[in-house]
Amino acid sequence: MERNYLSINTDIWNEDAPNWVGVAHRLWGLETPEWGTWGNSETTVAMLPADMQGMDAVELGCGTGYVSWxxxxxxxxxxxxxxxAEQLATARKLATDHDAPITFIHGNAEATGLPDASFDFAISEYGASIWCPPDTWLREAWRLLRPGGRLEFLGNHPLSLICAPLDGSPADNALHRPYRNMWGADWTEVEFEPTGVCFNLTTSGWMDLFAEIGFAVTRYQELYAPEHAGGTRAAIPADWAKEYPVEHVWHLQKPE
Ligand SMILES: C[S@@+](CC[C@H](N)C(=O)[O-])C[C@H]1O[C@@H](n2cnc3c(N)ncnc32)[C@H](O)[C@@H]1O
Structure with missing residues (x-):
């Protein structure tokens, strides 16, 4: 029987979890949050309200838990x-070390089992935002939010997927797959650095889905690598990511 993306992605994250422990320690120790593969600062990305006193917040696909912290x-x-479970083990250990009373749940962000309208704020940084089909996880986020609640998410910009060669080698300046009808990519069988199955849409595809569900877009950002960045991260060379948008950030609201 063919395995589905949920079991594939669960396995790759359990296997990969030890490689993220060092990064997790660094991110749990930051004064000012940094986002995405290239560490763009919260001072420009502004995904979090400065004051979240009294807010109920949920992170969908929390990994090692630093955004929750x-x-x-x-x-x-x-x-x-x-x-x-392995990523959550790191998150739980760091939460204990920091004396942080975060409620961690081992489960699928597309079907959390949490009550309707129980959160003021939902967020995903490279969690559900790329590993879950948009139509399922966005509807779950909508269900979880109270009227007026915000959803913030960051993931790969669709252009970075188009410029990624099909064998998994680093992005270049050629168009390797069609933009039209984009759904994501299956990286399980590629020659270089195989991972899991990830999801994405064209920009108008995202906009249409937000409108269909009811989300209002309050801001949309395209992120680049900072000028001082070098090397290659997550199969994207820094020089590419300085010229082309490597990540997108959607700031959404469930209307009152
Ligand atoms: C790159 S991490 C992002 C989270 C966090 N920002 C971090 O870097 O630690 C991706 C996480 O998404 C989780 N994930 C993938 N599919 C998921 C799903 N269907 N439900 C919940 N989490 C999922 C993985 O287990 C992994 O911990």
Whole structure:
């Protein structure tokens, strides 16, 4: 029987979890949050309200939990869900070390089982935002949010997927796959650095889906690598990511 993306992605994250422990320690120790593969600062990305006192916040695909910690430090009551037991083990250990009362749930961000309208704020940085089909996880986020609640998410810009060679080698300046009808990519069988199955849409595809669900877009950002960046990260050379948008950030609101 063919395995589905959920079991594939769960396995790759359980196997990969030890490689993220060092990064997790660094990110849990930051004063000012940094986002995405290239560490763009919260001072420009602005995904988190400065004051989250009294807010119920949920992180969908929390990995090692540093975004949840940043929200806790701003005063939120935080629930964080992840499908990988190994990633959650790192998150739980760091939460204990920092004395942070974050509620961690081992489960699927597309079907959390949490009550309707129980959160003021939802967020995903490279979690559900890339590993879950948009139509399922966005509807779950909508269900979880109270009227007026915000959803913030960051993931790969669709252009970075188009410029990624099909064998998994680093992005270049050629168009390797069609933009039209983009759904994501299956990286499980590629020659270089195989991973899991990830999801993405064209920009108008995202906009249409937000409108269909009911989300209002309050801001849209395209992120680049900072000028001082070098090397290659997540199969994207820094020089590419300085010229082309490597990540997108959507700031959404469920209307009152
Ligand atoms: C790159 S991490 C992003 C999270 C966090 N920002 C970090 O870097 O630690 C991706 C996480 O998404 C999780 N994930 C993938 N599919 C998921 C799903 N369906 N439900 C919940 N979590 C999922 C993985 O287990 C992994 O921990």
């Amino acid at each position: 940043w929200m806790h430090k701003r005063g939120a009551r935080v629930t964080a869900i992840d499908i990988s």
